[in-house]
Amino acid sequence: MVLALGEGVPGAWALLLPRGFYAAFPLPGHPWVALFPPYNEHLLRDFGAAVLGLGVVLGWAACVPRPWLVRAAAAGLLAFSAPHLLFHSAHFGRSSGAEVFAQAVSLVLPCVLAGIALAATVTRGGRTPPPADGRTTALRTDLHTVIHTPRQRQDSRPETPRTPRTPEIRQNPTEREFTMSPTVQEERLQRRFELWDRDGDGRIDRGDWEHEARRILASFDESPTSDKGQALLEAYLGMWNYLAGQAQLGPNGSLDRQKFQDLADRQILARGRTGFDEVVRPTIASILDLCDKDGDGQVSPKEFKLWIKATGADESTADTAFRAIDADNDGQLSVEELVQAVHKYHTGELDVALL
Known part of the structure; x- marks a missing residue:
């Protein structure tokens, strides 16, 4: 949600008040955008709409944390943030030393957090690797519920021998x-x-x-x-x-x-x-x-x-x-x-x- 606000608030600001965003982002007296003139209302409004859209997707992923949605939001954030970081790493303009540091942190942090989110969901959400001996179990039993009705059809596929295993009891609600x-x-x-x-x-x-x-x-x-x-x-x-x-x-x-x-x-x-x-x-x-x-x-x-x-x-x-x-x-x-x-x-x- 912090990432959603971090993208959504500046996005809404640039979309709705492009002149104010240009002159005062991130703080009055510290205009990072104004370091790269000239002012272009059309460009800033389009930029604001795009970043606001990214913020909406990030907020959605925070509220409904499905792995596929988190991955999509993180990938989108990384696709935006990585080129943004690369450009500003070579173009800090007339920024002071303190502002250069602040800009660097603000540019690196989204990349890091997006990478963490991608790594976490890919690792925990990926398919279970096949057994070491290469065997797979093809169990297709369409039994349709303890609450199953006769109108449903079932099918089964032959299975290969199963290796005895210890029951896997999952207690983590998430x-x-x-x-x-x-x-x-x-x-x-x-x-x-x-x-x-x-x-x-x-x-x-x-x-x-x-x-x-x-x-x-x-x-x-x-x-x-x-x-x-x-x-x-x-x-x-x-x-x-x-x-x-x-x-x-x-x-x-x-x-x-x-x-x-x-x-x-x-x-x-x-x-x-x-x-x-x-x-x-x-x-x-x-x-x-x-x-x-x-x-x-x-x-x-x-x-x-x-x-x-x-x-x-x-x-x-x-x-x-x-x-x-x-x-x-x-x-x-x-x-x-x-x-x-x-x-x-x-x-x-x-x-x-x-x-």
């Missing part, structure tokens, strides 16, 4: 900011919206969420009045109540697709694992409870097929999906592994859609 692909996020949230929008009217409401919960219960032959049935209904409606509360909806309120995507992004996805644990975990736990026929608190491959069948997905995809989610390779799926799988799905790291 980590998603450096792994998310906005295109993947929007596509998956849109898919989620379409699955909930049972009447296709372009809006979802409390009834849509309750209908989906009851459909899942019916697939397990579970009564909505049983303990497990009540838990699932409460979990689903808890998700709705959370989003509805954030949107300040009334009892009969509804969300259109864009509003739903904005809320899910800002109030759940942008909060990383914290958001998933608070809002999504109860639903995953309640569905696991429905699958867990032996009561051991985990889902076996056989029990996972009940999950897949309940979602209306192709049961032949169950084994591939199970192996992709089983992070510790112990042959069982815990709530933690399932929550992590949902999180990774929405950050674009896993292609097994459970929620």
Whole structure:
């Protein structure tokens, strides 16, 4: 935001008051621009508009810190600041020693900060490098959510053998900011919206969420009045109540697709694992409870097929999906592994859609 103000304020000044900018930037009595006459109103207004535009992009990136947006803003700032620095390094005009130092600092600082922003987002936002042995895992299991409807189609691709690995539990709520692909996020949230929008009217409401919960219960032959049935209904409606509360909806309120995507992004996805644990975990736990026929608190491959069948997905995809989610390779799926799988799905790291 400091960079945004540092570019936006001078830009607005030059655009709106070009004569004053020429005579008094950066401070009255210290006119850096006037060291390079003659005054040209057209040139200064165009310069001001361009720099103000750069300030707007920097401010946008500060308020919505998506990696791609931060990189674009930093690259734009660097494209402006580097030639600016090179020119003034050889043309300080009649500036005094103190002013030369001040100008140098003001010219170097944006380049340094832009470089830092680029390095940080490229390092943390880049793709994960392939394994050392060169193998890749081609896991394409289109299972479409615990809240999946039969009208969706699934496909799977063969996978290569997986190397056992230790579960990777991410606790940093901001980590998603450096792994998310906005295109993947929007596509998956849109898919989620379409699955909930049972009447296709372009809006979802409390009834849509309750209908989906009851459909899942019916697939397990579970009564909505049983303990497990009540838990699932409460979990689903808890998700709705959370989003509805954030949107300040009334009892009969509804969300259109864009509003739903904005809320899910800002109030759940942008909060990383914290958001998933608070809002999504109860639903995953309640569905696991429905699958867990032996009561051991985990889902076996056989029990996972009940999950897949309940979602209306192709049961032949169950084994591939199970192996992709089983992070510790112990042959069982815990709530933690399932929550992590949902999180990774929405950050674009896993292609097994459970929620």
